[in-house]
Amino acid sequence: MELNFIDKIGAKTQNLLNKINIFSIEDLLTYYPYRYNVIKFINIDEANETETCYVLATVLSTVKVAYIKRNFNRLSFVASNNNKTFNVTIFNRAFLKKNLTVNREVVLIGKYNHLKNTFTASDIKFNMESERIEPIYHLTEGLKNSSLETYISNALKLNVSIPDYIPDMYNEKYNLLSKSDAIRLIHQPSTITDIKKSELKLIYEELFIYMFKINYLKQLNKRATGIKKIFDINVLEEFLNNLSFRLTPDQETAIKDILHDLKSESRMNRLVLGDVGSGKTVVAIVAILANYLSGYQSAFMAPTEILAKQHYESIKNYFSSYDINIALLTGSLTKKAKEKLYNEINDGKVDIVIGTHALLNEGVTFANLGLVITDEQHRFGVNQRNLLQNKGIKKEADVLYLSATPIPRTYALTIYGDLDLSQIRTKPNTRKEIITKVVEEKNIREVLLAMLEELKKGHQIFVVSPLIEQNDELDLNSVNLLKEKLNTAFNEKVPIEILHGKLKQKEKDELMLKFQKGEIKILISTTVIEVGIDIPNASMMVIFNAERFGLATLHQLRGRVGRSDIQSYCYLVTKVTDNERLKVMESSNDGFYISEKDFEQRGQGDLFGVKQSGDMTFKIANFKRDYKILLQAKIDSENYLANALFKGNSLYENLIEKINFLD
Ligand code: ADP
Ligand code: MG
Numbered sequence: 001m002e003l004n005f006i007d008k009i010g011a012k013t014q015n016l017l018n019k020i021n022i023f024s025i026e027d028l029l030t031y032y033p034y035r036y037n038v039i040k041f042i043n044i045d046e047a048n049e050t051e052t053c054y055v056l057a058t059v060l061s062t063v064k065v066a067y068i069k070r071n072f073n074r075l076s077f078v079a080s081n082n083n084k085t086f087n088v089t090i091f092n093r094a095f096l097k098k099n100l101t102v103n104r105e106v107v108l109i110g111k112y113n114h115l116k117n118t119f120t121a122s123d124i125k126f127n128m129e130s131e132r133i134e135p136i137y138h139l140t141e142g143l144k145n146s147s148l149e150t151y152i153s154n155a156l157k158l159n160v161s162i163p164d165y166i167p168d169m170y171n172e173k174y175n176l177l178s179k180s181d182a183i184r185l186i187h188q189p190s191t192i193t194d195i196k197k198s199e200l201k202l203i204y205e206e207l208f209i210y211m212f213k214i215n216y217l218k219q220l221n222k223r224a225t226g227i228k229k230i231f232d233i234n235v236l237e238e239f240l241n242n243l244s245f246r247l248t249p250d251q252e253t254a255i256k257d258i259l260h261d262l263k264s265e266s267r268m269n270r271l272v273l274g275d276v277g278s279g280k281t282v283v284a285i286v287a288i289l290a291n292y293l294s295g296y297q298s299a300f301m302a303p304t305e306i307l308a309k310q311h312y313e314s315i316k317n318y319f320s321s322y323d324i325n326i327a328l329l330t331g332s333l334t335k336k337a338k339e340k341l342y343n344e345i346n347d348g349k350v351d352i353v354i355g356t357h358a359l360l361n362e363g364v365t366f367a368n369l370g371l372v373i374t375d376e377q378h379r380f381g382v383n384q385r386n387l388l389q390n391k392g393i394k395k396e397a398d399v400l401y402l403s404a405t406p407i408p409r410t411y412a413l414t415i416y417g418d419l420d421l422s423q424i425r426t427k428p429n430t431r432k433e434i435i436t437k438v439v440e441e442k443n444i445r446e447v448l449l450a451m452l453e454e455l456k457k458g459h460q461i462f463v464v465s466p467l468i469e470q471n472d473e474l475d476l477n478s479v480n481l482l483k484e485k486l487n488t489a490f491n492e493k494v495p496i497e498i499l500h501g502k503l504k505q506k507e508k509d510e511l512m513l514k515f516q517k518g519e520i521k522i523l524i525s526t527t528v529i530e531v532g533i534d535i536p537n538a539s540m541m542v543i544f545n546a547e548r549f550g551l552a553t554l555h556q557l558r559g560r561v562g563r564s565d566i567q568s569y570c571y572l573v574t575k576v577t578d579n580e581r582l583k584v585m586e587s588s589n590d591g592f593y594i595s596e597k598d599f600e601q602r603g604q605g606d607l608f609g610v611k612q613s614g615d616m617t618f619k620i621a622n623f624k625r626d627y628k629i630l631l632q633a634k635i636d637s638e639n640y641l642a643n644a645l646f647k648g649n650s651l652y653e654n655l656i657e658k659i660n661f662l663d
Pocket of ligand 2: 280375
């Protein structure tokens with residue numbers, strides 16, 4: 001249902017809501033708070049300096065405003081609560097002066113210092129009726145939390161029905177709230193129990209749907225027949241013998257798994273899980289060679305153009321002494337070049353085509369596709385997983401996914417339950433361990449000196465500073481400031497550029513290319529750097545505010561360096577050095593170990609890139625935090641499917657349609 005059915009929502013508000021991906025009433029109602037403020041009025045005597053509290057107070061004096069600097073002022077007055085008189089100060093709210101009249105009742109939100117008898121407020125409210133639980137939402141510029149609350153409240157009044165995907169039997173078994181109650185209470189809870197109960201329902205539902213899809217796919221995959229590939233193993237061995245390195249044991253096992261799949265009658269559906277730098281590419285290349293020897297074409301899809309180009313170059317290199325036709329298909333080809341390539345692919349002149357999403361274009365048809373490989377699979381997501389072999393491409397093609405998400409095996413078996421799994425844990429031992437150091441922000445000089453050392457050696461550096469969605473502008477400023485500071489530190493002599501999320505894809509690609517060519521020496525990035533890109537000459541990663549990142553992200557970021565035989569470094573700059581996560585990073589370079597630690601610590605946070613993938617971004621569930629619920633949802637959905645209880649239920653028929661893998 002359209003947003004304009006809701007009271008108080010006009011065109012302007014609709015635009016604002018669109019910005020946070022709310023396009024319908026359903027979207028609005030399922031836009032959940034990410035936290036709550038429990039508003040409980042307390043007496044000033046109970047207030048303290050460490051916890052934000054709410055105090056109902058009466059203004060006693062007139063208000064003074066001191067203008068300290070441009071854009072900086074302090075407002076102060078005397079107030080009373082529970083027969084006690086105290087001072088109140090608040091910064092940058094000079095505009096409140098006219099409202100703060102003597103004898104007015106206000107709610108002070110902030111912290112109280114007993115010694116100074118001063119309440120430092122972060123906010124002052126005038127019309128807060130009573131104690132309550134206030135939902136807090138992610139916002140966008142121009143949209144206030146209280147307005148969003150009102151819109152949602154008005155939407156709730158319309159009693160729009162939102163489907164409940166949980167089968168009745170499980171709703172009853174777990175005594176879950178109805179969907180409509182859950183939606184209402186998640187936005188308007190009266191008690192903490194309301195929050196817990198509504199969360200449970202909504203989390204379980206999301207995970208149930210997810211596991212339903214996975215289990216459904218698993219059934220389909222089991223039944224899928226493929227092409228029995230026939231190839232000469234001697235040619236493969238010769239290829240491997242001519243490599244400049246020896247395979248690691250895990251690479252060997254993964255290759256064995258894949259060759260077995262290729263030879264078998266059923267279709268391969270395999271995921272190779274390995275940390276960055278574990279050498280997944282060569283595993284894929286052996287698969288491509290076997291497929292080629294069997295007389296079939298291969299398609300290799302990468303998430304970005306740069307990555308596709310990189311693979312193209314290296315595959316050409318690997319096969320330089322073979323008579324194999326290799327092509328690169330990306331969005332930036334001219335129309336004419338594209339058409340020519342389409343024809344060659346269609347005629348079977350091209351043996352291997354490497355590309356981006358452009359491979360999914362309807363114009364691309366293969367003469368005899370036998371193998372599809374998706375690199376950095378975690379960037380694509382479940383619903384896109386099988387797109388490639390369903391888009392005008394032979395559905396018997398074997399499928400191989402590569403993913404740099406080193407997650408614990410039991411866990412991978414659940415969330416990737418529809419796929420067979422090969423793990424690459426061992427890393428090529430030619431690599432030097434990255435030296436990681438946690439540095440307190442005030443000792444930044446140490447980091448700058450280390451950076452200078454690397455620059456002198458002609459090496460390049462990544463600098464990362466976190467970006468909070470709420471404050472894009474602010475963070476961009478802070479990144480600009482960082483650039484200025486670095487320019488000052490290095491006498492403007494070092495080419496420094498900023499890569500941030502607001503740039504167009506083309507601009508980002510250009511910057512990465514310049515960095516790859518060595519024209520940029522320091523690349524500052526606000527956002528996660530293109531996954532998988534290889535800059536062998538980059539020897540240092542400096543992460544500011546490192547404590548704000550999860551282990552998964554930190555590890556992925558660190559993986560951008562140490563991609564050649566030069567010694568690499570990672571500096572984690574932080575205000576809080578006593579941080580468990582940062583210590584784990586200091587102590588290990590092993591992604592699987594780190595992910596296990598991450599898993600032990602549970603709690604919020606994305607798990608090794610998993611969150612990045614399209615439809616795995618849940619609205620409320622979190623794989624890691626809600627692991628127990630996930631396991632339950634796995635069992636329940638398996639039973640539900642095994643007994644085909646969903647048959648004839650239009651909800652699930654629709655869901656299956658959406659799964660997109662029917663043929
Ligand atoms: P990723 O798993 O991150 O995709 P790559 O496949 O890009 O890693 O491999 C990283 C680098 O390691 C490449 O330069 C590759 O040639 C090299 N490499 C792969 N396997 C081995 C090995 N067994 N011994 C030494 N170097 C290897
Ligand atoms: Mg790779």
